Amino acid sequence: MPALVEQPGYAHERLCALTERVPCRETQASTLLALLGEPGHYSYPSIFIYGHRASGKSHVTESILQELELPHAIVSCVECVSAGLLFEQTLVAFFGPEAPSLLPRSSSLSDFVRIYKQLCAQTPACQTRYIVLDRAERLRDMEANLLPGLLRLQELVDDNVTVILLTEIVWDKFRPNTGCLEPLLLHFPDYSKAELQEILVRDYHPAYSPDLYGSFVSILLGVFYSVCRDLRELKHLAALNFSKFCEPLEREEVKESETHKLWRNIEPHLKKAMQTVYLREVSSVQWEQQQQQMEDREAGTLKGLSAYAHVELPYYSKFLLIAAYLASFNPARTDRRFFLKHHGKIKKTNFLKKHEKTSNHLLGPKPFPLDRLLAIFYSVVDSRVAPTASIFSQISSLVTLQLLTQVGHDDQLDAPKYKCAVALDFIQAVSRTVSFDIVKYLYDFL
């Protein structure tokens, strides 16, 4: 039995219901509640809550505020592209839907403070008001005065108001250079394996016993825990794969007690799911459909999103892309050796002094000028190609397709520089279609 979240000033049933809603987060919830204090008390001006993704920050905060019916405004800073929207949502939550009409069109923090004070004088707070700012890291990108202003909002509006900031980033990266009122820091640690198990078991399937679901969850965690501790993702995976786990039971091949057989049945399936589902390569709906027609198809035979690496390109575009790839990954000093028929004598030992350097494929593509691209292009293409407008427009459309990227300023007309932005597999597929052996021309593979 977990410890009850306790704080004087609130009804016992409410606190019980709250405890029920925040499994494995009782310590954090009671710390937070102790910071908030009784409804009428003045709380600390700002509380900064941080922890990894899906560690229950928003859930615990929202549960407390909703369950105990405290006046609050929950604002997502991602939605608020300007500070004005943030102010509007706050005012609506506290003073009703007419309140934001008082704000001027592009409102600043001082407008907000003025309107807040004005409305606050009409409806004074008998309880602490809470402004919860989710994804608070976005506040740093808004006006420089917004974050320091919100941190001491209590003092500015002279009202019993507390700002709660929720984020995944530590406070050190928030602090403005001019200093500010330091908030109280509250850390939400990650769930342990046992805690994850406890939370996941809570949503078991009503048709089966909780023990069966428990064993399923422990198998699931055994496979996925090393790569993923995100509760949200694990819940999604559990929901997706449970029907497969139950299949032998429905066919009545095994009984519920035979966990080993069930494990044998599900484990390869989960390993496959790790490759496909976790990265969302096959969408969840596709995955479920596939499970229903398991008889004729194996899981994973469907092509994922990333398998569609084949793009139809015009003939010369393919060669342009190949030339760009060669220009990006070969050092310019080797061009003579690769692309000139009579390149004179180059000592082989001199040429192959690559052992002191790392492979260019590890360092990433290098920028190259347009001239070099065209020179390689003419030597790679067998026939004679006129430098028509169509060739140049194909280069620029390769840029718009993001197969090439332009380096430096966009407006540079003479001697622009490019980089090739495709992978080796892709370029090999492309060169195979034009029967060009690209590996022979790559310095790294010599």
Next chain:
Amino acid sequence: TPRHATPVIPSRSQPARTPGNVLEEARARLHVSAVPESLPCREQEFQDIYNFVESKVIDGTGGCMYISGVPGTGKTATVHEVIRSLQQAADLDEIPQFRFIEINGMKMTDPHQAYVQILQKLTNQRVTPDHAASLLEKRFSNPAPKKETTVLLVDELDLLWTRKQNVMYNLFDWPTRRHARLVVLTIANTMDLPERIMINRVASRLGLTRMSFQPYTFKQLQQIIASRLNRVRAFEEDALQLVSRKVAALSGDARRCLDICRRATEICEFTAKPKSDTGLVGMSDVMQALDEMFSSSYITAIRCASVQEQLFLRGVISEFRRLGLEEATFQQVFVQHQALCRVEGLQPVSVSESLAVCQRLGACRLLLLEASRLDLLLRVRLNVSQDDVLYALKAD
């Protein structure tokens, strides 16, 4: 929009008290805003400006004058004094009547507002800047019967600079018109302003009537205070001399000098002295006031900093010495900070504690920092000289 959007100085409901004792009287007389009976030590400049404006007013022509000098040398006060005596002369019908208008570049939101203000002061019309410019253009270029001379004082001229410099150009072009009868007196701080920021056609219209106000020497400062006090005996002779010598050595700013004297009277009043004393402001009070005004607060700030903050500063200096540069990343300084903690036998600091210390020092400008989101990679520079830091850390 709010009804009282314009910030105002809170008004005084009770009249100011009349000074009760000698020190209060002295303080009232030494206030910067108190109008002095005379302007000592600026007789030559006064005479030059007076002659310039008087000749233009009598001839009914126009002209420009550029007045420069470091702050606190009495430029604006002298010009106002000139205008006051000219107006007295005009009232006595010694010279023709003229109009005086004053604008200040600092009091404008936008350089083009200058037109609006000039027009408003001339004709009491309120129009947009463009319209005002065209109205003024018409007024100054067309002949009109019995037009009186206008004397325009432009304070803080450098703030009227625009990209095309059309405001400055117009201000200097109007006096050259035949029918304008406009005298423009411009005031700025730097002597070479016309050469530095004005394009040639503007600078040439400004002409060569320049005047520069030299900073006051200590004798002049002493004379100014003496004339301000005007037989109110509140200061010892040596104390006054000390103030004026100190100020003259640093800037020659008369306002600074008056401020220090007023502060000294306050200090004298607050330190309850034995009755045997003369009740005058003595050497020690003036010394204290000078200390307050002139000494850098950085050293005091470093001395009063916490142990960890002092350790961090020490870490910054040792890292600078190691690198031979004046800049280091936080990560490098942190290593030094931790080593220093170990040497001092303190608990080792964590990264976020050290970063908090660093950013606190940055917030009070002892350090210059980059944005805090760079974390370990943020670069640290000292905002004070290394010698100052060492002196402050060693002195205890």
